[in-house]
Amino acid sequence: MEDLLNVEIKQSDYSSEISAQRKFFQSGATKSYQFRIRQLDKLYKVISENEKLILEAVKKDLNKSVFEGFFGDVALILHEISFVKKHLSKWMKPEAVRTPITHFGSSCKIFHEPYGVNLIISPWNYPFQLSFIPLIGAIAGGNTAVVKPSELSPNSSALIARLIKETFSNEYVICIEGGIEVSNALLNKQFDHIFFTGSVPVGKIVMEAASKNLTPVTLELGGKSPTIIDSSANIKLAARRVAWGKFFNAGQTCVAPDYLYVHKSIENEFLSTLKDEIIKLYTNNALNFSDYAHIINVRHFSRLKSLLNGPSVYFGGRTDENTLAFEPTILTNVSKDHPVMKEEIFGPILPVLSFDSIEEVIAEINKNPKPLALYLFTENKSVKEKIIKNIPFGGGSINDTLFHLATPHLPFGGVGSSGHGSYHGIHSFKCFTHEKSVLSQTTKFDLSVRYHTTRGALNIIRMLFK
Template identity: 55%
Template sequence: MNNKAAELDIHELLTRHKLYYDSGRTRSIRDRLVLLARLREVLQSREAEIMAALRQDLNKSELESYSTEIGIVLEEIRHISRRLTRWARPRKVRTALTHIGSKGMIVPEPYGTVLIIAPWNYPFQLAISPLVGAIAAGNTVVLKPSELSPAVSDLLRRILAEVFPEDYVAVVEGGVEVSTELLRHKFDYIFFTGSVNVGRIVMEAAAKQLTPVTLELGGKSPCIVHKDADIALAARRIVFGKFTNAGQTCVAPDYLWVHRDVKEELLQEMGRAVRGFYGEDPISHPDYGRVVSRRHFDRLVMFLQDGQTVLGGRSDVETLKIEPTILDQVTWDMPVMKEEIFGPVFPVLEYEQLDEVIEGVRNHPKPLALYLFSQAESVQKHVIESLSFGGGTINDTLMHLATPYLPFGGVGDSGMGSYHGSESFKTFTHEKSVLIQTTRFDFPFRYPSSKNALRILKKLMK
């Protein structure tokens, strides 16, 4: 498809979406609930196909596919569906003394047509989860899956076509040129998940159209292990969080701060956990994930030259697999510490005083996630109050992402806006303020002809 044809097709698609939205067919709460139920039913019936596509694109196991992709989406649909009627109801608010006799209310309304640009690392969950929020809020959706996960992209197109008319939800496939063309058009809201660099491009394009955005980005998310942590438990949970999906997780621990008193013990326990999860030869393990592309693989292999390898370090270009690797003796001036790793390479820093960690994290952009392993409430409180981050977990990794009761999103360079649960509905909803003024009486002091207007207003508005 050439650029001119792409422009014409997208313009025509958006015209149809606007007509569909303006017809009012997305406004019925009952109809939204019916569609969400239908979507859940179809996803459950296609579970084996979804798992097969995830295996093809990223070598995800059935357990990983369900726990990190399918199950989270099904729970999100269930959670939102049970509460949608209440969330979508107009709600009354109090009125000021100056507005006696009037009624104030907030009316939730959809933005209109939403563009969702999804990434490749969790290509099913990070496409469907925001889509659920957008549909629950009453929008039409144009979904752009990643071209780096083609099996899931094709399946998303077929699944969503089974549930929604194309004028309601459309999947637009293609590479960077398609994303670029989409961003040239006027949407009512843009939801983007991906890298910081591409996030800047999306925000710049949105600014030209004055389109509101949510950016779910990333960054170097620290993991801190204090000397009072349960070391064996911490090791298992850190290895789980870091090496799930071969480290290709936006909220994966990016690097490790460990107290010097427990460093050697922790590294030994992490090695034991890796072997317990993936065997003595993780590259040949059938359920250990692969890197998404040769370009990403080559970039990660370069990081293996930094520091001192204390675990793993081997790679296989034929399968695009890199062993779970731990690097000791790293410094901030090494390439592995200068950008988000997004792979199974884990650099280690040690500390003696917790304030060293606080200062080190503060000297870099605010991370999307932070993890702390400590059993002391005073240490937990100090870290939470001292550092800014999108979200995190104490004494575990990743798990804050998996509950619909917590909003998920970044801060600063790691993103803006949030979603999951009620926040998904809020993200894709404009809260319209409405004042219904009384006609039973009028206040003459509001008008310029009133002699005592200023005196009365000063009494009412002090």
């Protein structure tokens, strides 16, 4: 079966599908407000009506509980659609901007123009959310889209393909399933914009491929997102929110706390409290707890197991190779040169480091690439201001984890090696549109100072453009 799939991939480069979408886009059919709203309504309907099937798919792929499946792969999609529908009319209006005295007689506006044919490549950890929320932006922006879900979550991928096929025509939105060969074939085609969510190494491949056609890209990547527990933190609340944010979906979240810095004065108390909070969430036997997610596949499971070699296991560490369950695990005595501190963990392992001064933490974090997220627990306003001012990161939360990505009012995205561009809410609309600048000039008069033949023109221009 796999060989047959590869044969089919080699025989198709998806030119006809992309050409059909380009023709449909150029017809202007996708651009009206009424059309966009109808498509968003259709998407809302198909997601809400198929909630049970979506939850079953993520259960099969990742052993997600109903709670985690709904929160991570249904609720955010429905909320995003509702938010976008409420504001889309306003966003679509041309935006008038001020005109300087140097442009007397003219008016300036920004038009939000759809890119055209978009490629959306989504990952396996939140397969529905990370396929459909970018698609919402593409629809709101007036585009067409090719959606390529991850083959590592096959049940979710098959359902995504089915839902899209039942909801949209291929010339408007099409889902193309498959593995690396399919991704490569699509990346070799000419798109007007590529939206990719995934790992840093694959993000580099996507960007390199896009550069051949000078295609604009949005990269939602990852990295090592630090969490800082200041001496003034509310220990119990911090421990509960770290446990929830880190081990939600078994740590397979791009913005999960990747490692912890805990102030030495509260380290022992915090670790003990964190252990208690993990047990409250996932019991003393997480390997057999039905509401605890499992690792996506054997390769990632083996990679995570190898990260346990060296540091001390303070809590957890047990695994089940048959089910790919991996206990919530806390590591201490961690060397900064250990692999667990060199690569994004993307699993239920939490290394804990201690610190004396906040300046020390800032210096250490800034030695590494800019993280996708940062979390700080503190009751000290000056510490909060110092961290925000001195550490660059994509986004984050003070006294919480993960929740910043759930509001459509905040842009979500990385910086540097953790990503490029942002989305959610109006930022999704902007992500899938080009800001086209238009100056409209009067014909009632003509300022002669713009012409070099006018006497004294240069001196006037010097004065105006100071």
